[in-house]
Amino acid sequence: EVQLLESGGGLVQPGGSLRLSCAASGFAFNSYVMTWVRQAPGEGLDWVSIINADGSYTDYGDSVKGRFTISRDNSKNILYLQMNSLRVEDTAVYYCARGDGEVSKRHFGFWGQGALVTVSS
Amino acid sequence: DIQMTQSPSTLSASVGDRVSITCRASQSISNWLAWYQQKPGKAPKLLIYKASNLESGVPSRFSGSGSGTEFTLTISSLQPDDFATYYCQQCNSHPYTFGQGTKLEIK
Numbered sequence: 001e002v003q004l005l006e007s008g009g010g011l012v013q014p015g016g017s018l019r020l021s022c023a024a025s026g027f028a029f030n031s032y033v034m035t036w037v038r039q040a041p042g043e044g045l046d047w048v049s050i051i052n053a054d055g056s057y058t059d060y061g062d063s064v065k066g067r068f069t070i071s072r073d074n075s076k077n078i079l080y081l082q083m084n085s086l087r088v089e090d091t092a093v094y095y096c097a098r099g100d101g102e103v104s105k106r107h108f109g110f111w112g113q114g115a116l117v118t119v120s121s
Numbered sequence: 122d123i124q125m126t127q128s129p130s131t132l133s134a135s136v137g138d139r140v141s142i143t144c145r146a147s148q149s150i151s152n153w154l155a156w157y158q159q160k161p162g163k164a165p166k167l168l169i170y171k172a173s174n175l176e177s178g179v180p181s182r183f184s185g186s187g188s189g190t191e192f193t194l195t196i197s198s199l200q201p202d203d204f205a206t207y208y209c210q211q212c213n214s215h216p217y218t219f220g221q222g223t224k225l226e227i228k
Contacts, residue, residue, distance in 0.1 A: 035217075037165075044208065044219055044220070044221050044222045045157075045159075045165065045208055045210070045219040045222075046219070047210075047216055047217040047218065047219065050215070050217075059215045059216070060216075061216045062122070062216065095164055095165075100170070101170060101171070101212065104214070104215075105153050105212045105213065106212055106217070107155035107167060107170040107171075107210065107212050108155070108157075108165075108167060108210075109167050109170075109176065111164035111165055111166070112164065113163075113164055114164055
């Protein structure tokens with residue numbers, strides 16, 4: 001059974017940093033693209049970042065570019081999101097998800113339960 | 122960036138109704154579109170990919186159609202479990218973008 005389990009969420013002050021982790025199991029993690037998607041309270045879905053299977057390619061949404069870094073450890077089956085210079089508007093539930101489908105044309109077939117990040121003074 | 126616009130934002134319907142949700146892209150995305158269902162406090166669930174392909178395990182009352190810039194998600198006969206929020210996502214190019222969501226409510 002495919003499982004994705006996020007951790008590392010919490011309360012942080014504006015300007016602070018936080019690192020999210022997503023532990024994967026039940027599939028060949030090192031063969032799949034992975035992504036982060038967030039959802040602010042009461043709002044819709046917002047794509048954050050993506051990383052290819054071996055970690056050599058990454059991309060980001062405009063709102064987080066230069067502040068967030070996606071990475072992965074295929075030896076541990078863990079996906080990361082390092083979030084720096086956090087803003088109040090980064091407050092959201094952050095989901096990790098597995099990218100399925102064709103190269104550069106990914107849909108997201110499996111999602112974690114989400115980790116809440118609250119940025120507030 | 123490709124903008125995705127869903128309509129309606131809210132839809133009231135009854136069990137047994139046939140309902141459709143529309144998603145429009147600001148430029149052609151061929152058939153690179155996915156649909157998700159989300160219930161309160163839960164992660165999104167993939168329903169449809171490549172515009173019309175039903176994800177494994179999803180009931181056949183869900184169907185998708187369209188190409189280019191206009192797409193439709195149809196539920197043929199609403200069941201109580203279907204009342205949720207639905208999102209489309211363009212998978213054509215980065216940054217991937219989602220529609221704003223359609224909340225399907227019980228009439």
